[in-house]
Amino acid sequence: MRTKRVKQAYEAIHESNLIMTSPQFIKADLPIILEVGSGKGKFITELAKFNPEYHYVAFEKDINVCYRILEKQTELMLPNLTIVQDDANALLSYFEPKTVSKIYLNFSDPWPKKRHHKRRLTFETYLKMYETILITGGELEFRSDFEPLYLDSLEYLLSSGFEVFWANTQCEEREAVSEYEEKKRKESPIYGFKAKLK
Ligand SMILES: C[S@@+](CC[C@H](N)C(=O)[O-])C[C@H]1O[C@@H](n2cnc3c(N)ncnc32)[C@H](O)[C@@H]1O
Numbered sequence: 475m476r477t478k479r480v481k482q483a484y485e486a487i488h489e490s491n492l493i494m495t496s497p498q499f500i501k502a503d504l505p506i507i508l509e510v511g512s513g514k515g516k517f518i519t520e521l522a523k524f525n526p527e528y529h530y531v532a533f534e535k536d537i538n539v540c541y542r543i544l545e546k547q548t549e550l551m552l553p554n555l556t557i558v559q560d561d562a563n564a565l566l567s568y569f570e571p572k573t574v575s576k577i578y579l580n581f582s583d584p585w586p587k588k589r590h591h592k593r594r595l596t597f598e599t600y601l602k603m604y605e606t607i608l609i610t611g612g613e614l615e616f617r618s619d620f621e622p623l624y625l626d627s628l629e630y631l632l633s634s635g636f637e638v639f640w641a642n643t644q645c646e647e648r649e650a651v652s653e654y655e656e657k658k659r660k661e662s663p664i665y666g667f668k669a670k671l672k
Pocket residue numbers: 475510511512513514533534535536539560561562563579580581582583595652653654655
């Protein structure tokens with residue numbers, strides 16, 4: 475995904491105490507809900523605002539879109555939201571084993587070319603990390619407008635520690651809607667699944 479450069483993003487992010495940019499284990503007294511690839515953060519900030527009984531973590535590698543999450547948090551000052559600007563490759567440096575209750579993957583980059591499939595956030599290497607940080611019975615919830623990614627992801631899950639308990643090719647809106655879902659819903663069905671760590 476190509477993103478628009480925000481001139482002040484680097485400085486703002488590195489000067490802010492509202493965002494993590496280097497590894498440190500995230501601790502919370504509340505159950506932790508993580509979104510990997512949060513984009514501009516509409517979905518996760520809405521969830522955090524309306525569900526104070528959970529601690530939310532927005533994990534986003536792109537500094538320019540991450541700046542948009544920071545803008546939202548600067549306005550809302552949600553005590554139950556942590557923002558991390560880093561690559562999901564580093565997840566194990568932010569979360570100790572069995573500390574996350576649920577992971578959302580919303581409209582992850584599709585990487586359609588076969589040689590790029592290993593970059594997909596549902597690829598085996600990422601599923602292994604999710605298995606490590608999720609509690610037993612923890613959930614992975616996925617949504618996309620790109621059917622091949624949905625179908626391939628269901629296949630990746632077959633050789634993982636997850637069990638799919640819900641899958642749908644016409645997903646309805648949930649209590650929060652991401653930027654991409656808002657846009658893509660007008661043009662395409664929304665594919666999604668929920669899986670549980672066995
Ligand atoms: C297509 S956008 C979707 C954004 C948002 N989830 C939504 O639904 O509006 C995918 C986002 O995932 C982020 N992303 C992709 N790979 C990532 C990785 N390895 N680590 C962290 N973020 C990643 C991208 O930078 C991008 O912001």
